[in-house]
Amino acid sequence: MKRKVYIYKAYERFWHWTQAFLVLFLAFTGFEIHGSFEFFGFEHAVVYHNAAAVSFMILIVFTIFWHFSTGEWKQYVPTTKNIKAQVQYYLFGMFKNAPHPVHKTELSKLNPLQRIVYFLLKVVFIPLMVISGVLYMFYRYPHNGDIAGINMEGLSTVAALHTLGAFIMIAFVIVHLYLITTGTTVFTNLKAMLTGYEELEDEPKQTKQ
Numbered sequence: 410m411k412r413k414v415y416i417y418k419a420y421e422r423f424w425h426w427t428q429a430f431l432v433l434f435l436a437f438t439g440f441e442i443h444g445s446f447e448f449f450g451f452e453h454a455v456v457y458h459n460a461a462a463v464s465f466m467i468l469i470v471f472t473i474f475w476h477f478s479t480g481e482w483k484q485y486v487p488t489t490k491n492i493k494a495q496v497q498y499y500l501f502g503m504f505k506n507a508p509h510p511v512h513k514t515e516l517s518k519l520n521p522l523q524r525i526v527y528f529l530l531k532v533v534f535i536p537l538m539v540i541s542g543v544l545y546m547f548y549r550y551p552h553n554g555d556i557a558g559i560n561m562e563g564l565s566t567v568a569a570l571h572t573l574g575a576f577i578m579i580a581f582v583i584v585h586l587y588l589i590t591t592g593t594t595v596f597t598n599l600k601a602m603l604t605g606y607e608e609l610e611d612e613p614k615q616t617k618q
């Protein structure tokens with residue numbers, strides 16, 4: 410039987426949508442800084458990119474606190490269990506209306522592929538963007554004075570890592586946008602992240618595994 414479950418709490422939705430907006434805005438202003446196109450003008454793009462980066466870092470601090478104070482961090486511990494079934498589902502099963510291989514519950518709302526990808530985002534790719542971005546920001550800061558905050562040989566490695574990270578973040582957003590449409594209906598997952606509620610199948614009675 411299906412039951413309406415409160416799956417995404419208020420702070421989680423706030424964090425998710427704020428992060429989505431900030432990452433898109435950082436990608437947009439970042440690629441203008443990179444020279445890919447002209448919209449705000451280079452100098453404004455730098456100011457906006459820095460402001461969004463500071464907001465992103467403040468959001469990250471609060472969100473780390475939220476993950477640990479609620480125990481929600483446990484949702485992101487990677488597992489290899491059912492991973493093959495999940496890959497097969499995305500490649501073949503879902504086009505033949507096969508059932509989802511992993512049962513979604515309040516206590517385990519991420520499938521094994523989501524766990525691995527979100528875990529990598531949290532511990533590898535977002536830290537890469539923050540660390541390379543902060544090095545970029547404070548490189549020989551302030552530029553016109555004598556103080557050398559971070560005095561490295563050059564910025565080329567940092568710039569290359571930051572840009573590579575930006576491409577990975579954009580690839581993630583594209584795949585994420587496609588995969589969120591693969592719920593029960595095209596909008597089920599989007600609606601859940603907006604309202605917090607999703608209709609979930611009751612736990613199967615026998616969980617012999």
Ligand code: HEM
Nearest residue numbers: 435436439440442443462538539542543545546568575578
């Ligand atoms: C807290 C996180 C971040 C910080 C502190 C940060 C900081 C910076 C700084 C200081 C610059 C150089 C601006 C200048 O030339 O004066 C920059 C460039 C750039 N940023 Fe970020 N950024 C962050 C996150 C992001 C994210 C999430 C993306 C994309 C998804 C992104 C994409 C870019 C791109 C593409 C460039 C241009 C790189 C180049 O051509 O060398 N940044 N960032």
